[in-house]
Amino acid sequence: MKLLTLNFLTCAIKACKSSPASFPLHPRDVELEIVESDINLPFLKNILPRLMWAELRTIAAELGLPELPETAPTRDHLVEGKEEAKEGEEVDEVPSQTARDLHRVLLETTVKEGKLVCGNCAHEYKVMEGVPNFLLPGHLV
Amino acid sequence: MSRPEDTLPPDLFYNDTESRKYTTSSRIQRIQSDMTHRALSLLSLASPSLILDIGCGSGLSGEILSQTPQYGTPGGPHVWIGLDISASMLGVALEKDVDGDLFLADAGQGVPFRPGTFDAAISISAIQWLCNAETSEDSPAGRLSRFFGGLYASLRRGGRAVCQFYPKNETQKKMVAQAAIKAGFGAGLLEDDEGTKNAKTYLVLTVGGGDLDGDITGVVRGMDSVHVMARPGAKAAKRGGDIVKGSRGWILKKKEQMERKGKVVKPSSKYTGRKRRVQF
Ligand SMILES: C[S@@+](CC[C@H](N)C(=O)[O-])C[C@H]1O[C@@H](n2cnc3c(N)ncnc32)[C@H](O)[C@@H]1O
Ligand SMILES: [Zn+2]
Numbered sequence: 001m002k003l004l005t006l007n008f009l010t011c012a013i014k015a016c017k018s019s020p021a022s023f024p025l026h027p028r029d030v031e032l033e034i035v036e037s038d039i040n041l042p043f044l045k046n047i048l049p050r051l052m053w054a055e056l057r058t059i060a061a062e063l064g065l066p067e068l069p070e071t072a073p074t075r076d077h078l079v080e081g082k083e084e085a086k087e088g089e090e091v092d093e094v095p096s097q098t099a100r101d102l103h104r105v106l107l108e109t110t111v112k113e114g115k116l117v118c119g120n121c122a123h124e125y126k127v128m129e130g131v132p133n134f135l136l137p138g139h140l141v
Numbered sequence: 142m143s144r145p146e147d148t149l150p151p152d153l154f155y156n157d158t159e160s161r162k163y164t165t166s167s168r169i170q171r172i173q174s175d176m177t178h179r180a181l182s183l184l185s186l187a188s189p190s191l192i193l194d195i196g197c198g199s200g201l202s203g204e205i206l207s208q209t210p211q212y213g214t215p216g217g218p219h220v221w222i223g224l225d226i227s228a229s230m231l232g233v234a235l236e237k238d239v240d241g242d243l244f245l246a247d248a249g250q251g252v253p254f255r256p257g258t259f260d261a262a263i264s265i266s267a268i269q270w271l272c273n274a275e276t277s278e279d280s281p282a283g284r285l286s287r288f289f290g291g292l293y294a295s296l297r298r299g300g301r302a303v304c305q306f307y308p309k310n311e312t313q314k315k316m317v318a319q320a321a322i323k324a325g326f327g328a329g330l331l332e333d334d335e336g337t338k339n340a341k342t343y344l345v346l347t348v349g350g351g352d353l354d355g356d357i358t359g360v361v362r363g364m365d366s367v368h369v370m371a372r373p374g375a376k377a378a379k380r381g382g383d384i385v386k387g388s389r390g391w392i393l394k395k396k397e398q399m400e401r402k403g404k405v406v407k408p409s410s411k412y413t414g415r416k417r418r419v420q421f
Contacts, residue, residue, distance in 0.1 A: 005242045012253035043189035134246035138278045141250045
């Protein structure tokens with residue numbers, strides 16, 4: 001599971017829906033794996049405003065990853081100084097170092113094994129082979 | 142032929158043997174791929190998006206979502222997250238090393254993502270399974286309500302979902318669509334090859350707000366096979382007036398009102414107002 005996904009995932013238990021402590025889920029005893037992929041600049045630009053940056057920093061810290069900047073980059077930060085385009089010419093945008101770092105953290109850094117723990121109810125979701133188990137026993141639905 | 146939905150719960154039906162059989166059948170691969178492309182055309186995504194795949198199985202749709210436009214995926218490559226209740230199906234997806242993230246989860250228990258997460262959602266041949274959990278603890282109505290409620294919240298404003306499913310009968314089709322509308326979606330029902338044994342039902346859902354594109358009328362404009370629709374956020378429509386509800390006169394008046402509001406209505410014909418199968 002990508003860290004991107006962790007930035008959108010909440011506890012599934014009904015009673016936790018309204019509690020701010022149910023997001024983000026906290027990784028525990030985690031084995032990370034880097035899975036390389038092609039950078040998708042339009043996707044990064046699309047998703048950037050939807051990220052919860054403070055929570056992403058928290059998670060990165062909990063995982064012992066390099067510290068993320070205090071404030072979120074903007075879309076402009078993701079694009080290398082746009083080359084002088086000729087009149088009416090379409091120029092492919094070049095991802096900046098910031099974009100490549102963000103891609104590394106969000107899309108290439110994955111949780112392979114371990115668990116995700118809710119800060120509100122302490123429920124533990126197991127992750128095996130990168131797949132979190134979100135099946136709940138009936139009484140918690 | 143009996144429906145698998147009537148024999149076993151999905152996690153037991155899609156065991157290792159069935160999951161492998163399902164994924165290696167070239168006939169199934171072709172049909173699921175065609176339906177995924179159909180659903181994608183209804184989503185009209187213009188750029189790489191974050192997509193939820195409900196009942197993703199072995200990732201047949203996901204593999205298409207991960208493709209670039211050159212390989213036929215509009216707006217791609219998309220990033221997707223798949224949910225499935227069958228560990229065996231997900232096992233096959235893992236073996237194929239699909240690009241999306243996979244969750245072992247029951248859509249009938251809800252959608253565990255924060256509000257406004259996804260640009261779009263897709264579900265191919267899965268949600269009819271939500272209709273047959275009749276246990277002492279749970280009911281199809283409860284499962285459908287948790288699923289559509291969770292899906293609605295997890296989509297961004299102006300987002301869309303397309304769910305192709307195999308309703309058992311008209312009652313079930315209606316129950317599913319009503320549950321979506323109750324959750325707040327604008328909804329349209331599209332039938333391909335209606336009345337044949339290859340009939341395919343697509344529930345097209347929109348979340349209001351955002352750009353005009355989120356309006357169901359934008360999605361179904363120009364399609365003559367969409368039967369009924371509700372505007373996003375328009376829960377039960379207000380009824381009443383002096384004309385007998387359901388009469389031809391009432392329908393014509395309604396059509397006129399809807400046309401004025403810019404909704405898509407089917408052209409009136411000599412059949413207008415006759416009894417026909419209820420769609421919603
Ligand atoms: C016919 S398969 C379709 C798989 C995939 N969408 C495709 O087109 O190849 C139906 C899938 O729905 C899944 N499913 C059934 N009920 C479900 C539920 N309540 N929650 C999540 N997935 C479910 C099954 O496990 C199965 O993988
Ligand atoms: Zn919780």
